[in-house]
Amino acid sequence: MKRTILIPLLCMAIASKAQNVAPLWTDFVQAKKQGKTPVLPDFSYAGYHWSEKNLPDLSGKKVFKVDDYGAIPNDEGYDDDAIQKAVDAAEANPGGGIVQFSRGKYLIAADNDSTKQIRISKSGIVLKGAGSTAGGTEIYQANMRIHGRQFLFQPAAGGQKKLTTIVAGAGRETYALMVQDVKKLKVGQDVVIRHRTEEFTKLYFAPLDLKPQWTRLFGNPGGMQIYEIHTIEKIEGNQVTFKNPIHLDIQMVKSGSWDIENYNSISECGVEDILFSSNWKNYPEEFIHHKNQIHDYAYEAVGMEYLKDSWIRNCEFHDLNEGVFIRSGYRITIENTHFRGKKGHASIHARTGYGVLIRNCSFNGAHHHGAGTGYSAVGTVITKCSLGQDQNFDIHSGQPYATLYDDIKGGVFYNLGGPEGGHPHHGKELVLWNFQHESVKDQHYNFWDMSRRRNYTIAAPILVGFTSDRAVTFEKAGVNESQGKRVLPLSLFEAQLELRQKGTNIAQTK
Known part of the structure; x- marks a missing residue:
């Protein structure tokens, strides 16, 4: 060989x-x-507005100070409720707002209940601190909450619905395809190409062999999961043209259809100038990959799910099992963000999205995994x-x-x-x-x-x-x-x- x-x-x-x-x-x-x-x-x-625009400067955006809602930095009290109240007030404001943190250390996670999270569910909300280095803003997770990302951006409602079916193949790096009907489609709409069959999976990977141990690829509903997010640029007859390229060859198969579904998201959300840290640094064991759920998932900072045109910039993540988790993100930028401290599991993980951009970041061996991707991300x-x-x-x-x-x-x-x-x-x-x-x-x-x-x-x-x-x-x-x-x-x-x-x-x- x-x-x-x-x-x-x-x-x-x-x-x-x-x-x-x-x-x-x-x-x-x-x-x-x-x-x-x-x-x-x-x-x-890739990136915020496909990197055609700079990240926003936030000038003129209404400010909601967490201190005004009961948060007190540098004390022994927990600030989760006050932060959530500030978020809720910003969400009630047309156009959202900046949830502003003062200098100092804010405590969150008073117990081990992983279902308790600070939730952001509407567009236009930005969490902004006074800097991620010494003398700035630190948000400290005091107690472990296994599988509980403490700041979770996620639409309040939604779900995916089939809009139409693709009726002919299309080549990778092309922009147009033919659909059964266009009644539920419109220019400017964000949609998802969805497909999953064993038949297409074998065509896609041929002539490479597939191991029987890769069980998710076989049977019904087995197969490689396709989840490509696109924005419609024009519609001519039954031909739909996207603004962004298709990144694989679409091949018609007998065992399943290629569908177009809606993409439900919130947008223009951000996180800036904050140090996220946790009590993981005081846990009496050094990290061992997959030793148990504590080692992998006890302290998790930020989750971003179904976000479009959003960002994280100028932040630091210290002493965490997981820094940033992105699911189904579309046109997301993470830049000038750094990972330090006691070794943990995952730094940034992007899955089932399109065009996530991670730029000018450093990972410094602070997590087992540096920046990465998985599960249908494109x-x-x-x-x-x-x-x-x-x-x-x-x-x-x-x-x-x-x-x-x-x-x-x-x-x-x-x-x-x-x-x-x-x-x-x-x-x-x-x-x-x-x-x-x-x-x-x-x-x-x-x-x-x-x-x-x-x-x-x-x-x-x-x-x-x-x-x-x-x-x-x-x-x-x-x-x-x-x-x-x-x-x-x-x-x-x-x-x-x-x-x-x-x-x-x-x-x-x-």
């Missing part, structure tokens, strides 16, 4: 500016000009982030696809997460672009490992500009281009965004 060996590079060589333009970037630019399908997905449709982008040595990024099974790790410093990708029944870990188009691997030992990666339970099953990943500080070998990579040297553009996400918005090829200007 052929193996690719990467010679270790000196740190100075790794840091030096690349001069070679990646052939896959050239292919992408040419394919866009010619209306053809590029090898690379277009990852530029178009997730992690860019310009740093991981600790031998900290793995998190691909938590459930077949996410079209994921970009872009200009990442540090970290590894062995011992990925997720139950065996939910494998393989990742579908097609996992792209590692200018990934700087850092490990204490030499590593060998077989990307479709059928022999070991807790390793990795990733369908033909694309590696471009991969560098490492140790010897690394690969099996079953889809593409391994320009190994051992960084390439231009240094950031694929930034280059694709610049090309889409301005038509500029930044690889030719640097």
